[in-house]
Amino acid sequence: MNMLLDTHALLWYLAGSSHLSTAALAAIQDPANILFVSPATLWEISIKDSLGKLTLPQPFAQLFPARLDADGIFLLPILVPHLQQHRRLPLHHHDPFDRLIIAQAQVENLTLISRDSAFSAYGVNLLW
Secondary structure (H helix, E strand, C coil): CEEEECHHHHHHHHHCCCCCCHHHHHHHHCCCCEEEECHHHHHHHHHHHHCCCCCCCCCHHHHCCHHHHHCCEEECCCCHHHHHHHHHCCCCCCCHHHHHHHHHHHHHCCEEECCCHHHHHHCCCEEC
16 A cells, blocks of 8 residues: 655654554554655654754654665655645645645545544545
8 A cells, every 4th residue: 555654653653652553553564555755744844853843863864864765665756736736625724734745645545644633624545
């Protein structure tokens, strides 16, 4: 299955946090699944890290892209169809990073690993 990790899911996985659900962890660790992360996620992490609003398990430059590569997580480029879909989304969710992740999941038909219940209003396949 092809899956897109939401920001908190990626961070909790990288930190080995118990906040990650059993189902999400199993999906991330299943070698049959292809995992993606959006540049929007890395941008959000970078912003929060630089503002001191986030504690990373390692410095940003050590985590990305090395840790993604080591864990077989692919960076999903932001493409024009994703932005076109983003523009069409109703405003159920106002976070621009989350809305872009939703648009990417919809366009690419990816299952979104997230505990954000607001995502369900967009009809995306959610796993948590």
